Amino acid sequence: MPISSKTIDEIDSEKEKENMRKIEAVLFISGRFLSVQEIVSYSDLNPIIIREVLEKLQERYNDDSAIEIIEKNGLWKMDVRKGYENMINKLATGSSEFSKSEQETLAIIAYKQPIKQSVLIKIRSNKAYDHIKKFSELGLIKKKRTGHTYEISLSDDFYDYFNVSQGQGFIKKINSETANA
Numbered sequence: 001m002p003i004s005s006k007t008i009d010e011i012d013s014e015k016e017k018e019n020m021r022k023i024e025a026v027l028f029i030s031g032r033f034l035s036v037q038e039i040v041s042y043s044d045l046n047p048i049i050i051r052e053v054l055e056k057l058q059e060r061y062n063d064d065s066a067i068e069i070i071e072k073n074g075l076w077k078m079d080v081r082k083g084y085e086n087m088i089n090k091l092a093t094g095s096s097e098f099s100k101s102e103q104e105t106l107a108i109i110a111y112k113q114p115i116k117q118s119v120l121i122k123i124r125s126n127k128a129y130d131h132i133k134k135f136s137e138l139g140l141i142k143k144k145r146t147g148h149t150y151e152i153s154l155s156d157d158f159y160d161y162f163n164v165s166q167g168q169g170f171i172k173k174i175n176s177e178t179a180n181a
Helices: 005-030 036-043 047-060 085-092 100-112 117-124 127-137 156-161 168-180
Strands: 067-072 075-080 141-146 149-154
Touching (some): 036 047, 047 067, 100 117, 100 127, 117 127, 117 149, 127 141
Antiparallel strands (some): 067 075
16 A cells, blocks of 8 residues: 555654654753753754754743743753742742652662662661661562561662663662752
8 A cells, every 4th residue: 555645744743743742751851951962862853853843842832831941042941931930939849759868868779779778777877767668668669588687679669650760870860869959
């Protein structure tokens, strides 16, 4: 069956929509200004397509949306439109899901896994017992009895919870997040 021009148009349209979704996701999750080159590295799209998509996204998020795509000195960011700052500031200043101390404990588990609980306590102090309990209740870690202590490692649910893949990419991500916290 030959491919009609309508089919080609449909394929092009779907590809364009997917490109928009990729860039939208990159801008949404970054929360900061990004250069086109950074967007290239995250989306694997070429700069010409990225510039076209950014312009289309700016049009999409027009005055009818609380979201806008901002360009400043060649850098791009998705942000909340002026006028909604008070509401956003109330949300942004709330407590995060994990305290900085909990994040640091989790980073150590991720980096050194499997790690004995006794070693983790020596590194992080007795407060780590509470962290371990919380992580265990959330299903983020696995505990396996070894002698008088436990061996702790990340569970599969951990990777789903933080939407990261297993391996070194996560260690880099959590280390940069705890450094920025």
